[in-house]
Amino acid sequence: MPLQYKIKIPKSTIDRMPLYHRCLSIMEENGITETSSQVLGLRVGVDPSVIRKDLAWFGELGKRGVGYNVPYLRQAIAEALGLNKDWPIILVGAGKLGSALADHNQKYVKHFQLVGIFDRDPAKHGRQVGGLTVRPMEDLPGVVKEHNVKMAMIAVPAKEAQAVAHVLVKAGIKGILSFAPISLSVPEDVLVYNSDYHLDLQRMAYFIDNRFDGGVG
Amino acid sequence: MPLQYKIKIPKSTIDRMPLYHRCLSIMEENGITETSSQVLGLRVGVDPSVIRKDLAWFGELGKRGVGYNVPYLRQAIAEALGLNKDWPIILVGAGKLGSALADHNQKYVKHFQLVGIFDRDPAKHGRQVGGLTVRPMEDLPGVVKEHNVKMAMIAVPAKEAQAVAHVLVKAGIKGILSFAPISLSVPEDVLVYNSDYHLDLQRMAYFIDNRFDGGVG
DNA sequence: AGTTGTGAAGGCCTTCACAGCG
DNA sequence: CGCTGTGAAGGCCTTCACAACT
Known part of the structure; x- marks a missing residue:
């Protein structure tokens, strides 16, 4: 159903995605609306370039020069992981x-x-x-x-x-x-x-x- | 203290070692005294050649043409992981x-x-x-x-x-x-x-x- | 004959560096 | 100017194939 044509995403990427999702959920609850791969990286203990590569598998989710919108990114990850259904x-x-x-x-x-x-x-x-x-x-x-x-x-x-x-x-x-x-x-x-x-x-x-x-x- | 001179062992190897140790413990309890990388691999769900490579980091623990002695191997792994102390x-x-x-x-x-x-x-x-x-x-x-x-x-x-x-x-x-x-x-x-x-x-x-x-x- | 131990080949992932945009 | 997105380089680990040994 998504745009992507069933490209094989690295297992290690999938292993980290729930980490990002959880962190973004917490940020969202705390009213944080913008973030960057660097900030996110600090919070989850993952290198920023790894995060960018991981997210890139699911599309262009950020804005160059700006960063990522927290609710949007969280939602995109939830979608990617299949967390929007129960x-x-x-x-x-x-x-x-x-x-x-x-x-x-x-x-x-x-x-x-x-x-x-x-x-x-x-x-x-x-x-x-x-x-x-x-x-x-x-x-x-x-x-x-x-x-x-x-x-x-x-x-x-x-x-x-x-x-x-x-x-x-x-x-x-x-x-x-x-x-x-x-x-x-x-x-x-x-x-x-x-x-x-x-x-x-x-x-x-x-x-x-x-x-x-x-x-x- | 061991013979090895603090060579860096792959993290993935260390991740698997406790799996082998647990499997060998069960075999030992059941009175199984000999095994092979193939049998062990089937039981823990790991490729035999991976197991041999993993074990090789800790010395020559098996006998060519024969396999591994279960209690000896389990003990060697316990030693390697530091499980002999409390x-x-x-x-x-x-x-x-x-x-x-x-x-x-x-x-x-x-x-x-x-x-x-x-x-x-x-x-x-x-x-x-x-x-x-x-x-x-x-x-x-x-x-x-x-x-x-x-x-x-x-x-x-x-x-x-x-x-x-x-x-x-x-x-x-x-x-x-x-x-x-x-x-x-x-x-x-x-x-x-x-x-x-x-x-x-x-x-x-x-x-x-x-x-x-x-x-x- | 059978299984380990191991070098070489190959693949996957991370790291790096920077082009691409806002 | 800043941060993302991404190709290229590099590294680590797995896979393969076989020599070594019982």
Whole structure:
């Protein structure tokens, strides 16, 4: 639909775009209307020329000699990332982490709306978590179909995660954000992102022991 | 102390090493004693030649024509990453997310031992979270000094995170794992990693809308 | 025969420098 | 004059192909 003809945008660019978007949202809330690649770069910790190259993939979004209009740029990025529609998501696992995620999601996360929470454990069924009722796994495919859900979060113990992933794939989920500390195996057309702070602790440990530089945006 | 003379190892290699370590730990628990770059690659979703190149930075850890000895390799990686010592860590923020982290950390995370939990809110002081007592922020510098803490986790609202980061830096912390959805500004010699699943949701959203390929290990 | 370790080739991304515009 | 947008240069990492070794 956009003007661009499906040119392949670098993965690293896509990795940074949400950072820009978040920063611009904050600026917008604070009433800042104009910015530059330099200011933005300082705030997100990215080199200005990288930012300009990144944004260039999506068109000429700034004005030479002037800079970028904050609301316009934020909107353009939201468009590029597909954030202007609402994404229904589901969560599997209503334990401590799952509950914290659900609560947090309801409060702070826009455009990714939880439409279902599921757990294998019958004792948890019927509980209210993050404004939703925990339901049995059997209900999952129906909810996915009904809301046309494409993304799911997994917050179950490591040993159950792969089985849950299978259920999700079978239900038609195309993106999985896993909080379980294992590598999931899924078909090629399904995306898996892992959120595992333990791995980050280990990486930090290395860089602290071997101080060159480092850090992550 | 190791043989190597502080050669700069690619950041991407270090990013993957904890993945290998985790996979090898699981294999070791399951009594698997031998493996190969191919098998390991399948399990962690990384190309075998990448794995061999990565491991080569740390010496000749395998046997040609045979493969790798699982416990030996795991141990070598642990050594390389600095995981053979215990890393005392602290946590700031005893809300829902902080509590979930503390509980999880106590149960599952080895070698990163929580030695202090802090919160600004007096109402939370004295509470038991993850086997520790929540303490006021004033106690933080003392605990850092006493245990020689180098790493900290931040699980406070976005608006408080930068202030907390300042306190941590002042106390001598060298690595911060932040769960707050902002970019922290810290001195050059302090590492910041962000764990923000919201950004991952946005990245996934893009790749689902524009399916080329993608995914993250 | 089979798998590692590694130099060379290739590709992707960042850095640089400046042309292009406001 | 200032900042963006962008081609060219450079660097880092991955991919490839194979020699080295068990």
